[in-house]
Amino acid sequence: MADADGGLGEWPAIDLRRSPTVSEHVESLRDRVAAAVSSAIGSAWPELTDADPVVRRSEHADFQSNGALALSRHVAARPAEFAAELAGHLGPGGGTETELLRDVQVSGPGFLNLSVTDHVLWEQVAARLAAPRLGVPRGEAGRRTVIDYSAPNIAKDLHVGHLRSTVIGDSLARVLAHLGADVIRQNHLGDWGTPFGMLIQYLDEHPDATWHRAELADGASAVSAPNQLYRDARAAFDADPEFADRSRTRVVALQSGDDATVAAWRDIVAESERGFGEIYARLGILLTPADSAGESFYNSRLDAVVRDLRDAGLAEDSDGAVVVFSASATGPDGRPIPLILRKRDGGYGYDTTDLATIRYRLEELRAGRILYVVDARQALHFRLVFETARRASWLADTVDVEHVAFGTVLDADGRPFRTRAGDTVGLTALLDAAVERARTVVGEKNPELDTAELDRIAETAGVGAVKYAELSTSRVKDYAFDVDRMVSFSGDTGVYLQYAHTRIRSILRGAGDDGVSVDAAAGMHPAERALAIALDGFGDALTEVAATLEPHRLCTYLYDTARAFTDFYEACPVLTAPPPAHGNRLALCRLTAATLQQGLGLLGIEAPERM
RNA sequence: GCGCCUGUAGCUCAGUCGGAUAGAGCAGGAGCCUUCUAAGCUCUUGGUCGGGGGUUCGAGUCCCUCCAGGCGCACCA
Structure with missing residues (x-):
């Protein structure tokens, strides 16, 4: 099982012909290019200092800046003229960025196509290999983040309805922790009640x-x-x-x-x-x-929730119950929707419990960010809970509280799985089916594996396939649960990524324990360029996941990277290549393997050595 | 009635403060294993981005409106 940090092992020290500064954070080329463009804009038009240069990956070059299109109007220039002027402050023959940029072209209505030098690409590869954590920034450092996920009910099986919360929440916990957040996991078990x-x-x-x-x-x-x-x-x-x-x-x-x-x-x-x-x-x-901090954990805190909301003047009696009426949401009768703090029979429901959770996480866990990874159908509930917590001044604007909603799991007929009804697909049965399927496929592809290893690989591939299927689609949409698709092992699947990783490991085994030396003066094959650029974007992808709380963006990134590797694999022999390509390609292999292993680890998926 | 979510290829889905001819996978068709693992690769078929307005150099993306579907709205959690 992968550890919290993604399970990245030690790598041999590498020998650099031209040693860049080794630091923990290796700034991505996208950020470096953006900084260069931003600097050029500032020197050409001081009034536009700090304007966003809108640097993105491009199909027409390594990167492109779209900044000229929007910024030109501020200096009364046509976009193309603006871009041409800007180009003059960049790149070869222009500014001071000849080391970074090898080509700057104005294109179309004012796009600026930007390509980086092979030299700087090789340096990035070397720097990421040498850096701890592949040079990914610790953008979440110091942020205490509570993540509430999984939340199964005691005395019931985990079923497919729990899978999304469990798998998504776990991946977010891993990604945020990897970026330096102080993550506190909370499993809100259904462990109390009638x-x-x-x-x-x-x-x-x-x-x-x-x-x-x-x-x-x-x-x-x-x-x-x-x-x-x-x-x-x-x-x-x-x-x-x-x-x-x-x-x-x-x-x-x-x-x-x-x-x-x-x-x-x-x-x-x-x-x-x-x-x-x-x-x-x-x-x-x-x-x-x-x-575990289930419903029962909050029993002793419920009275205080009611009392304090009453003291704050927010709670009132209504039809024998104690409620807080929403200031923003109304029901079918046109009246405000209540949170029910205490039922007419004196009991407490989940409104009160969730108010207690947010209070506990703020006041006792001292959270700076609180995430509830819960079914989208609970959206109104959380809206009211958060609203009440704000009105009671428990929740300040400095704390980020989010309902990380995900779509409902539908069955083959498009109906939701019911928690209370029987006949849901249990998780064990699902995993068994996926593993069995994997066992068949692995056995066919690789007949010389002994039984123990076959079992181990089938388990890794089957479980990984199920998790990847849950993680790789965007969170908010409902989705039809389809076992066949989940255990399919071709195309954009967990198995594809695992397989790409094993092909690299195979190359690395063939290369032995030699240290890797990167010759930054060497040229680059197009497939090497594409792979190097993809690898350089790992930290950017993780930062995006942390901001959007959407693990599928990491899946997309890893799939794109694995495809870039496959292209490289087809086009560029490694072991038989002469120097300096041999060492450089080996470095690309090492960095790709490390990135895939780390990235899969952050999805909670293992990257086996062989398949 | 009000609110939230969704609508992109036959199917499942991506689409990065609005950017260049809308991308993958699966399914269908045609090829590629004396070469580091063919769970792969190449080529190919397939689109009124639900409809209609608007904003602007530019809209799948933003605004308005309609259509379709889903979900939620007091004592289950």
Whole structure:
């Protein structure tokens, strides 16, 4: 399993013909080019100092600046004239950037096509290989970030509906931590409420029920055992009104702290958490019981939430309940929508609990950023919770609180998976199907693998395929759950990335342990250029993920990079190349392998040595 | 009724404060393994970017409006 930092190993020291300054942060070429253009704009038009030069990757050159199109009007020039003037302050024959830029061309209505020198590209490759963490900036350093994700219900199986929150939240935790954030993971378990009366009462009346993992026969799924208990108890609850009454009495006993009842509750929670732990381990999810802060954790804080909102004048009595009416949202009757702090029967619901979570994370965890990775259908709920927290002055403008929403998982018929209904696809069954498929494919492609390694690779590929399928599409859209597509191993899939990585490792094994020497004076094949430029953008991609909280941008980046490598692989022999191409290409291989391994690691996906 | 989200190739999806002929994958068609792993590569077929207005040098992207679908809106969480 990859560690929190993506599992990047040690790399041999490299020998540089022309040694650049080795620093932890290697500024990306895009940023360097942008700085050069910005500087040229400032020297040509002092009033435009600090204007955005709008430097992007380009199909027509290495980069392009679109700044002239928008900026020219500020100095009463035509865009093309502006661009031509700007070009004169850049590049060969112009300014002082001959080292960075080899070509500057005005094109179209005022685009500035910018190409960097081979020299500076090789230097970037060498610098990233030499730098810790591939030179990625620590842009999130010092920011304490709480991430709430996964949140399964005790005594129920994790199913496909939990997959998005779990996988997306985990990847965000990894990316933000890698960029230096102080990440605190929170697993908001559904570990409290009326179902527990039913479960505990059922156990009390059926002492012979076998639901602990230790009691199960070999081969039975320990994960499902508490779920079976839940189904049995539910069936009894629905069929027997007297049992239902006894269950309700049991809920009261739990809430009032009855020793035997609480002990039974703890037992059920602990057993379920062990089951979750098995799935998390298999999926490579970082969550541990230490990250659990479920509904029960907030019990002792709920009274204070109600009291303080009352004292603040925000809460009021309504129909026997205590509520806070929204200042911005209205319901079908035209009246403000309430958050229900205390129900008419005196109980608390999830409105109160989530107010307690945000308060705890602000006041006790001292968070600077709080992320709730939760289904998009909860959007209004979180809007009201955040609004109330602001009105109560718990939440200041300096803290970033976001509902990281994701679309609903639909079944093959386009209907949402129901949490409460049975017959959802369990995660274990899904993973087993993916791994089985992978086992077949791996066995065909690579028959000489022994059984143990075949099993290991199939697990890595199958689990990776499922996770990549969840991560590679944009968050907010609903999506149809399709097992066949998920375990498909061709095209834009996790397996493609893993496979690209293994091809590189194969080359590196063939090269032995030689140190890599980069000759920055050497020329570059077009495929080498494209690969080097792609590799240089790793930090930019990660920074974008941290800002947008969209891991699919990292997937897109890695796929593009793997494709660039594949082009290079087809066009540029490595082991048989003469110097200096041999060393330079080996350096590209090393950096690509490291970038893919690191990037996959930040998605929570392993990068195996062989497949 | 109000609010939020979505609408891009047959299917699944990308599309970077608005940028150059709208890109991938899958599926369909034609090729490529004496050469570092063919889970790959090359070529090819396929588009009124839901419709209509507007903003400007330029709109899939921003604004307005309509259409279609999904979700949410008091005591389940």
